[in-house]
Amino acid sequence: MEEKFDAIIVGAGAAGLGAAYRLAKYGFNVVVLERGQRIGAKNVYGGRIYTHVFEKEIPEFRKEAPVERWVKKERLTLMNSDDAVTLELFSDFSANDSFIAILSKFNEWLGKKVEDAGGLVIPGIKVDDLIAENGTIKGITAGDEKLYADVVIDAEGINPIIAKKAGLRDDWKPNQVAVGVKEVIKLSENTVNDIFQLNEGEGVANLFLGYPTNYALGGGFLYTNKDTISLGVVIRIDSAIAKRIQVYDIIEDFRNHPFIHRILKEGSPIEYSAHLVPEEGLDGIPRNLVGDGILLVGDVAGFVLNRGLTIRGVDLAFLSGLLAAETVKEAHEAGDFSRASLSSYEEKLKNSIVFSELEAFKRASGLLGNLRFYETYPQILCEVLKDAYTVGENSRKIYPILREKMKGRLSLFTMIRDVISAVRNL
Numbered sequence: 001m002e003e004k005f006d007a008i009i010v011g012a013g014a015a016g017l018g019a020a021y022r023l024a025k026y027g028f029n030v031v032v033l034e035r036g037q038r039i040g041a042k043n044v045y046g047g048r049i050y051t052h053v054f055e056k057e058i059p060e061f062r063k064e065a066p067v068e069r070w071v072k073k074e075r076l077t078l079m080n081s082d083d084a085v086t087l088e089l090f091s092d093f094s095a096n097d098s099f100i101a102i103l104s105k106f107n108e109w110l111g112k113k114v115e116d117a118g119g120l121v122i123p124g125i126k127v128d129d130l131i132a133e134n135g136t137i138k139g140i141t142a143g144d145e146k147l148y149a150d151v152v153i154d155a156e157g158i159n160p161i162i163a164k165k166a167g168l169r170d171d172w173k174p175n176q177v178a179v180g181v182k183e184v185i186k187l188s189e190n191t192v193n194d195i196f197q198l199n200e201g202e203g204v205a206n207l208f209l210g211y212p213t214n215y216a217l218g219g220g221f222l223y224t225n226k227d228t229i230s231l232g233v234v235i236r237i238d239s240a241i242a243k244r245i246q247v248y249d250i251i252e253d254f255r256n257h258p259f260i261h262r263i264l265k266e267g268s269p270i271e272y273s274a275h276l277v278p279e280e281g282l283d284g285i286p287r288n289l290v291g292d293g294i295l296l297v298g299d300v301a302g303f304v305l306n307r308g309l310t311i312r313g314v315d316l317a318f319l320s321g322l323l324a325a326e327t328v329k330e331a332h333e334a335g336d337f338s339r340a341s342l343s344s345y346e347e348k349l350k351n352s353i354v355f356s357e358l359e360a361f362k363r364a365s366g367l368l369g370n371l372r373f374y375e376t377y378p379q380i381l382c383e384v385l386k387d388a389y390t391v392g393e394n395s396r397k398i399y400p401i402l403r404e405k406m407k408g409r410l411s412l413f414t415m416i417r418d419v420i421s422a423v424r425n426l
Contacts, residue, residue, distance in 0.1 A: 005029050007328055008140055008149040010127045010162055012039050014314045015298025016155030017110040017121075018321025019328075022057070024119035026329055031149075032114065033125040033142065039111035040104030041123070042157075044182060044275035047223035047230045048205050049106065050098045050315040053353075057322060058113065066105045068225040069203025071098045073196070076309070077259070078378035079211035079220075084259040085381050086206075100203045100223045100230075103314070127156075130165050130294070136338070137166065137293030150293070151337050153324050155317075157299045158276040166294050169286035174238035175369075176280040178218055181251045182232035184271035185264050189227040195263055196224055207309070210378025212254040216243045217374055220254055222263075229264060231255060236279055239371075247274070277313075278304040281365040282358040289349070290342040295324045305357055307364045308373075308426045316354050323348040363425040372410070372418060380405045 007023055009016045012034035023030045036042040048071065054061045074089040111121045131139040131146060139148035140162075154162045158177065163169045187195075196204045203224045212220030217239035223230040233250050240247055251272075254260060277299075278284050284302035289295065297303075298317035305312045327345035331337050349355050367373075380402075387401045406412070 003147055005031050005147065005149040006332065007031075007151050007153060008033065008147055009153045009155055010140065011155035011157055011298070011300075012036070012111055012121060012123070013043060013107060013155055013157055013298055013317060014110065015303075015317035015321040015324075016153065017107060017114055018057070018318040019153050019155065019297060019325045020114045020119045020121070020321075021110065021117055022322050022325035023328060024114055024117035026325070027118070028328070028332070031120040031122060031147070032111070033127055033140070033147075034121065034123040035126045037124050038108070039121060039123055040107040043103040043107050044180070044273045045103035045314065046180070046182065046221045046232055046234075046311070047100045047102070047225065048098055048311070049101050049103075050312060053315045053319045053322075057318075064109070065099075065101075066109050067099045067101060069100045069198075069201055071100060071205045072198070072202040073204040075204060075206035077206060077208045078381050079208055079257065079259065080379045080382040081211055082258060083382040083386055084257075085378075085385055098205075100205065100225060102225060102230075106314075127162060130162060135292055137291065150332065151328050151342070152294045153297055153321070153328070154294060154300055155297045155321065158278065160300050163286075163296055163300050166291050168288050168291055168294070168296055169300070172276075172278070172284075174241060175236065176278065176284050178234045178236045178277045178279045179240065179247050179274060180232055180234040180277050181247055181274045182230060182272070183251055183255065183269045184225075185229040185231055185255075185267035186270045187227060187229060187264075187267045191266060192224050192227065192229070198224065207311075208254075209374055210382075211257060212250070213239075213374060214243060214245050214250060214253075215371075215375040215378075216240055216245055217369060217371065219374075222260075228270070229267060231260070231264070234277060236369075278302045279306060279365065281305060282355075282362040283365065285358075288339075289346050290339055292339045293337050293342075295327065295342055295345050297321045297324045303354055303358075305361060305364075306368065307361045308368055308422075312357070316357070319352060319354055320349065323352060323354075361425070367421055367425050370418065370421075372414075373422075376410050377418075380410065 006028040007030045009032045020032045077086040129141045206222040208220030218235035297320040303316040
């Protein structure tokens with residue numbers, strides 16, 4: 001098969017489908033090639049998506065999107081091996097909604113939106129290489145087949161096979177990515193509502209520090225789906241190596257922690273998955289996001305923001321795809337798909353929330369590399385509050401307890417410095 005398209009998109013995640021959706025609406029002949037046997041088959045995600053970008057692009061979004069629950073409760077939990085301390089915010093979040101979704105279902109829905117707009121989405125196709133003529137990308141090869149296009153949009157995700165072939169990025173380093181493992185636990189809808197004190201359609205987003213990662217860099221998460229729970233752990237690769245952590249075992253340890261076991265004791269695991277996640281923020285973005293006839297979007301470009309309190313990727317990926325589509329439209333009108341022409345994509349990104357958000361929290365990745373936030377503070381806080389709440393003949397004040405727990409582990413100056421840094425940069 002040798003066929004010419006206006007654009008070939010490699011990967012049917014949020015970034016690739018965003019690009020395809022806008023290009024199809026413009027009337028371009030666009031095809032999305034997805035390695036998985038169905039759209040969403042290879043998509044692994046904790047579960048939370050922010051709405052703002054999708055609502056602007058898809059007017060019927062709220063009525064049609066496969067939303068599991070709308071986030072109404074935010075929780076941050078610090079754990080040691082036995083205890084847990086949780087900070088909870090309840091809010092309507094009407095001005096900045098986010099929702100919990102099963103990403104495979106969500107991307108399957110996006111794929112249908114692309115097809116409804118006139119785009120072609122083909123699963124079960126593994127792209128092996130790029131077709132280059134005089135240094136310019138002209139298409140792709142998949143097995144024995146060749147497909148040609150004016151431009152290729154690389155939305156392949158965390159594994160940068162095509163991006164490396166194009167010379168746009170190197171392999172990720174261990175300090176730039178994390179491995180995430182997730183279980184889906186089956187419960188009834190009423191049970192989920194009762195456990196978390198939720199009304200119908202309301203959800204909880206709970207992040208964890210400390211014990212879930214065996215005190216390594218990273219964290220745990222729990223998201224309430226309609227009648228399941230997404231429970232997972234994300235650990236930065238270099239930290240997992242340093243602590244010799246067996247990642248495939250750690251999710252079971254997390255599930256069996258007394259705090260989690262009480263929540264999930266009636267549930268049954270029905271799904272297990274693992275995935276790599278970009279962690280470097282602004283510093284993880286390659287110097288060049290475009291080449292002659294090719295653009296990078298989504299995870300392969302590093303568009304994920306972890307600021308500790310929130311983790312964003314799907315909305316930023318989708319927006320990068322929309323901006324890539326705008327760039328392709330302009331290049332088509334100019335009849336020029338050179339790197340110089342496509343470089344306007346980089347300018348669009350810099351003027352969008354993709355870069356403004358990554359820039360605003362550019363120091364977060366460095367701060368989140370501070371092992372004390374995962375190892376020292378969760379354990380000290382749990383120990384101090386447990387002693388402070390213990391009532392007996394010799395009840396103690398908090399400050400003496402704190403001094404005792406900090407001795408040999410943490411100085412007051414270091415704690416003050418860490419708190420100031422967290423407040424400034426997170």
